[in-house]
Amino acid sequence: MAELTAAEVARIAEGDLEGDGTLTLHGVAPLEEAGPGHLSFVAEARYHPYIHASRAGAVLVARDARVQLPAGMSAVRVDDPRRALARLLPLFYPETPAAPGVHATAVLGDGVVVASTATVGPYAVVGEGTRVGERARIGAQTVVGRGCEIGDDVVLHPHVTLYDGVRLGERCIVHSGARLGADGFGYVPDAAGLRKMPQVGRCILEADVEVGANTTIDRGSIGDTVVGRGTKIDNLVMIGHNCRIGRNVIIVSQVGISGSTRVGDGAVLGGQAGVQGHIEIGAGARVGGQAGVLGNVEAGATVSGYPARPHREALRVQAAVFALPKLVQRLRALETIVLGRGAKGAPAASGQTDGP
Template identity: 40%
Template sequence: MNDPVFFPVPAPVSVSQIAAWAEAEVVRGDPATLITGVAPLDAADHGTLVFLDNPRYASQLEETRAAACLVAKKYLSRVPDGVIPLLARDPYRSLAKVMGHLYAAAMRPQGAFDGGEAVVDPRAHVDPTAEIEAGVRIEAGAVVGPGVQVGSGTIIGANAVVAAGSRIGRDCSIGPNVTIQHALIGNRVILHPGVCIGQDGFGFAMGLEGHLKVPQIGRVVIQDDVEIGANTTVDRGANRDTIVGEGTKIDNQVQIGHNVVIGRHCVLVSQVGISGSATLNDYVAIGGQTGVNGHVTIGMGAQIAAVSVVRDDIPAGGRYGGVPAKPVRQWFREMAALQRLAEKGGAGKS
């Protein structure tokens, strides 16, 4: 078996150009030195760019053989001779900017036919009433229903389904096996493989006579520049819209219930579950495997630690964690007290 490289090595770029992209300062060394790729600290060799953001890896910086390193001021003294320090306010963010230039094809999924032309594959089924702008690529097996609108520059991957009446904006990437129904999707949205948008919310009137299904008649509205990870599900609203605000980034295997409103530039990590009618204001960040009860509100800029349960409203800017979630200082004190009690109880046993 051969060993393919899916993202080819970029053309050599000077350190001065890297510094301009990264908004970084060349502290010492030759700005004309050529960079031929990006590597981790411990695997770098001559010609590669590295970065240091986490102090855990500072010792690897001292041993790296890279050509240049994006680094914060506090680690400048640890950059070895022969490595060009590029002083950056936020090295990781600077690296993202550089890699966006070096590996432009990795910025959004390209579909099963990487780099294919903007055409409708004859093996796709597109209803004649669908409105498809010029420059759209629809891959084999995809189904586009009646009345659908798709904007230019969008890729609809193999075996994706876009159901009747849905709207997709421009320059979107709709991955293989994605299902979209009852949804309005903005521009530059990325839906990774297996995402399901707009299916029924979980609504039943429970009773001894049986659980009576409540029709879900709302929509899903996904605003511009949202990215949603593989196998995540976003239920349509029961009686109003489920909304995902612009710039929000959602990881793999997240569940978003009906009537949920997520603000702008939020971050939801893998396996988060948001119950119906919860509201997340702008810039909320939620760690992995956290559950949010229905009908609660999480204030702007709040942060919730991983593996927590949010059962009550969270104020703006709050930092919460635990089961149930509470202010992190209180949570840490409680955990420390429990540990002391456990140690005390164990000390008396022979």
């Protein structure tokens, strides 16, 4: 763990310092856990009241935050506390560099090329013809298939599985338990039952993609499944065969995307959203958590609910559903009134009159 002075924190975060610039900080902690040697942060105004109960030595706050600090606490005012924190955390908690080399228990197939600066961990298996780039790290008991391409600075955490032919661009990160390049769910019914459709495409991740733990991304059936540069995928996500995911997309945990779906650049899919196959989600679209997307979503649109619809409309529908119990009560009350009058001998509207 490294140490930074408050003045160094302000310089790195491009912020304005209030207080003692010589204060030494040796870590980052939440307000309620921080001590005099910690830097803390407040990203939202609703947490400002908690600053006065904190023992933090310094705190990151927004430039326009109207907050009075306790005596002895320094402040670094920045445009965005979260972005500033993202810059500072790697300096306070630098990663331990991996020692280059191939572990004695690793198994390499014929024709494997491993860069001299790369690391292959214990009991890893790398299939024939695979290329491993500079400074790449293959974790313990990871399995890499034949003919894969692993770019520079890629990190494969322990127990990752790459099927044959998977390609990972520079600086991709794949977390434990993820499975990339498995067969897509493709079958054709015939007289004998369900005949498996061979899956002969590839799974390709462009540069700077991160894949969460236990996520699965299928290979293409004919053609490729492609995840665009800079996209971030959470844990427990399923992406079907032949999907094309754009650049800088955010896919939150437990999302399921059926095959041949296209997701535009910068889209966001909330947790547990389900997406039907062969549709298109436009660039910059927002899909709410647990939404069921059954048709195309226009670029920039925000949808939610099941079936997914414009978010404001979905909220009105939900409000109407919540109002149903009271509406049913009112309907029953009206029925009681109407039927009750009928029982007391109210004349029936027969359309007939008495004769002379």
